[in-house]
Amino acid sequence: NAGVTQTPKFQVLKTGQSMTLQCAQDMNHNSMYWYRQDPGMGLRLIYYSASEGTTDKGEVPNGYNVSRLNKREFSLRLESAAPSQTSVYFCASSEAPGAVYGYTFGSGTRLTVV
Amino acid sequence: AQRVTQPEKLLSVFKGAPVELKCNYSYSGSPELFWYVQYSRQRLQLLLRHISRESIKGFTADLNKGETSFHLKKPFAQEEDSAMYYCALSGNTGGFKTIFGAGTRLFVKA
Numbered sequence: 082n083a084g085v086t087q088t089p090k091f092q093v094l095k096t097g098q099s100m101t102l103q104c105a106q107d108m109n110h111n112s113m114y115w116y117r118q119d120p121g122m123g124l125r126l127i128y129y130s131a132s133e134g135t136t137d138k139g140e141v142p143n144g145y146n147v148s149r150l151n152k153r154e155f156s157l158r159l160e161s162a163a164p165s166q167t168s169v170y171f172c173a174s175s176e177a178p179g180a181v182y183g184y185t186f187g188s189g190t191r192l193t194v195v
Numbered sequence: 196a197q198r199v200t201q202p203e204k205l206l207s208v209f210k211g212a213p214v215e216l217k218c219n220y221s222y223s224g225s226p227e228l229f230w231y232v233q234y235s236r237q238r239l240q241l242l243l244r245h246i247s248r249e250s251i252k253g254f255t256a257d258l259n260k261g262e263t264s265f266h267l268k269k270p271f272a273q274e275e276d277s278a279m280y281y282c283a284l285s286g287n288t289g290g291f292k293t294i295f296g297a298g299t300r301l302f303v304k305a
Contacts, residue, residue: 114292114293116295121204121297122297123199123201123281123295123296123297123298124239124281124295125295126292126293126294129292139292171238171239173239182244183229183231183241183244184231184239184241184293185241186238186239186240187238188237188238189238
């Protein structure tokens, strides 16, 4: 019962480098989300995908892009990393938008940009 | 605007004491409210939902629409309750996104 799997778990980037965070869920959920977690600020939504084939901006989308590759996978890309993007990134999924039954979260990716 | 406020960053109580983690929200429609918990070095996990009116690990939370609050309570705190707790709101306004509060770190002392 993997649930939501994120890779990598840790990453250090230099300013200006690019990388893609991967997320996959095996629960046949329709909706997927990317959040960043910063001390004192809780979780802030970066992008979400209500269903396969759709993506929408969240609260803090600048500097990020996403791809809903298929129903299972939702990747987050940093094209040119900046120190302000140092954070812990969480992927989550839910059966449907509105998440009446709540989200299932991945274990997170701790990203440091130097 | 949709907003979730957790006024306490840190809450420290003794084992066996009652605990209440506060959550207030601002929302124009009918929200779904949740509490999530994150134990040390673990992923966030759903603790409880207001619509199910359940008690999980001894915790309960009642939605008070008049006071726009969804406080999390437990009559007798245990050391294993030490964790980060997030209140969250979801609804059909703004695209069904879930908004999280800033979180409250609960520390239960022996």
